[in-house]
Amino acid sequence: MKATGIVRRIDDLGRVVIPKEIRRTMRIREGDPLEIFTDKEGEVILKKYSPIGELGDFASQYAETLAKTSGHVICITDKDAVIAVSGAPKKDFVEKRVSVDLEKMMQEKTNFVAKGGEERKIAVIDGGDTRYTTGVVAPIIAEGDPIGSVIFLSTDPNVNMGEVETKLAQSAAGFLGKQLEQ
Secondary structure: OOOOOOOOOOOOOOOOOOOHHHHHHOOOOOOOOEEEEEOOOOOEEEEEOOHHHHHHHHHHHHHHHHHHHHOOEEEEEEOOEEEEEEOOOHHHOOOOEEOHHHHHHHHOOOOEEOOOOOOOOOOOEOOOOOOOEEEEEEEEEEOOEEEEEEEEEEOOOOOOOOHHHHHHHHHHHHHHHHHHHO
16 A cells, blocks of 8 residues: 555544545546445555446456457456456456546447547557557446446457447447346
8 A cells, every 4th residue: 555645634424535636546536436445454445446347257258258259359347447358468458447548438438440540549558558459349338327348459450340349349338237237
């Protein structure tokens, strides 16, 4: 754990303000859910809650099935980080923060399909790995809110993913969103 040197007092309603600098760095926005943990030493730990993170094993199996079916690299993310990958080394993606472009795309609930040689590229993670080109991005929506994404990647920079990959990504995103609504 890293000390920030910032001290805050608890108000009469039991609230404490998380400083703006920390909220910005950790990408915590108004209305974001936080999980509260305690440990034996009396520490209180706040962690961003990821509803799709609860489906971690399931998401990994789903990514593996999609990768085998499509022959592409598959990533499944929550709003902040990659939670599952198949077809590429896990160390390249898992638990790494998603890029600002991908985060914006999820927030806007827009799909992305790359055309071969297209100038607009979407990085999956901050400081993205240039070996992989984003082919399709489908946001995962649960109860009207974006909570993650399903991403098809390729090692071919001129990849031209079509309707099949788009429908697979949208189906996977829809299915994962429905699982979280139950």
